[in-house]
Amino acid sequence: MDGQHTETGNNEGRDVVLSARGVTVAFGSKVVLDHLDLDIYRGEILGFVGASGTGKSVLMRTVLRLLPRRSGTIKILGQDFDELDEPQRNALDMRLGVLFQQGALFSSLTVRENIQVPMREYLDLPQSLMDELAQLKIRLVGLAADAADKYPSELSGGMIKRAALARALALDPELVFLDEPTSGLDPIGAAEFDELIARLRDTLGLTVYMVTHDLDSLFSVCDRIAVLGKKRVLVEGTIDDMLACDDPWVQAYFKGKRARSVVPQRGHAGKDSLAQDSRGK
Numbered sequence: 001m002d003g004q005h006t007e008t009g010n011n012e013g014r015d016v017v018l019s020a021r022g023v024t025v026a027f028g029s030k031v032v033l034d035h036l037d038l039d040i041y042r043g044e045i046l047g048f049v050g051a052s053g054t055g056k057s058v059l060m061r062t063v064l065r066l067l068p069r070r071s072g073t074i075k076i077l078g079q080d081f082d083e084l085d086e087p088q089r090n091a092l093d094m095r096l097g098v099l100f101q102q103g104a105l106f107s108s109l110t111v112r113e114n115i116q117v118p119m120r121e122y123l124d125l126p127q128s129l130m131d132e133l134a135q136l137k138i139r140l141v142g143l144a145a146d147a148a149d150k151y152p153s154e155l156s157g158g159m160i161k162r163a164a165l166a167r168a169l170a171l172d173p174e175l176v177f178l179d180e181p182t183s184g185l186d187p188i189g190a191a192e193f194d195e196l197i198a199r200l201r202d203t204l205g206l207t208v209y210m211v212t213h214d215l216d217s218l219f220s221v222c223d224r225i226a227v228l229g230k231k232r233v234l235v236e237g238t239i240d241d242m243l244a245c246d247d248p249w250v251q252a253y254f255k256g257k258r259a260r261s262v263v264p265q266r267g268h269a270g271k272d273s274l275a276q277d278s279r280g281k
């Protein structure tokens with residue numbers, strides 16, 4: 001059901017890399033998402049927010065086909081998984097990277113082996129090339145070379161996130177899904193991770209779909225934000241659009257006490273100045 005949510009700003013002519021229309025997901029009689037619409041544009045970092053339990057993870061899992069939907073269509077990079085055969089699905093899967101909450105690394109595998117899991121699943125490469133590629137990804141996410149031989153239990157929380165990101169990037173995806181990537185990190189670690197995501201978006205041309213509760217991330221690296229509420233996307237747009245939105249939850253979230261500590265002078269500042277305020281803390 002198109003046009004149910006408020007989409008602000010002019011996105012006409014932009015390349016849509018993910019388009020959800022009328023998506024409904026339910027568990028028995030409990031409807032979590034009801035005719036949800038959402039667009040993600042190429043090259044942007046979209047922050048996806050909403051109160052706890054509103055269905056942010058459910059939507060991400062539905063988009064990734066880990067949960068079934070009751071109705072609606074989802075197109076990723078112009079293709080609808082439902083219309084693809086197995087080899088085509090695999091080809092499309094390879095263009096997506098995913099970082100689940102808590103990193104979700106395999107504890108019995110080293111960082112190098114974790115990064116090579118998707119390579120083994122989708123590609124047929126000699127071990128020496130996979131080792132080289134894993135080392136490249138390790139460098140890309142700012143880990144030291146010797147992290148390759150470490151097991152997840154030997155890594156700090158921030159290193160685990162980076163290693164999980166390296167695995168998400170293993171197949172050079174175009175669209176990356178991040179589920180609360182900065183949760184559990186201290187503010188400095190979280191800010192560094194945000195900077196890494198922004199840098200990778202710029203250098204690799206990634207599109208990023210980021211579920212987050214982290215106001216700093218929303219203010220500093222997200223180009224657009226989508227707010228989930230009432231089982232659909234209530235509003236999507238820039239930080240300024242969020243600040244201007246009169247929905248009570250959006251107001252409380254973006255103008256509440258926590259937001260004020262992130263953005264001391266909210267209201268009329270543009271994204272850049274908001275970001276500066278946030279980072280300057």
Ligand SMILES: Nc1ncnc2c1ncn2[C@@H]1O[C@H](COP(=O)(O)OP(=O)(O)OP(=O)(O)O)[C@@H](O)[C@H]1O
Nearest residue numbers: 027030032050051052053054055056057058059213
């Ligand atoms: N497999 C499942 N079976 C039944 N109910 C589920 C299942 N997965 C999620 N739910 C329900 O769907 C709703 C949305 O859950 P979800 O995990 O997507 O919320 P969220 O917005 O990601 O929350 P949080 O911010 O706390 O992570 C919740 O009420 C949850 O209990």
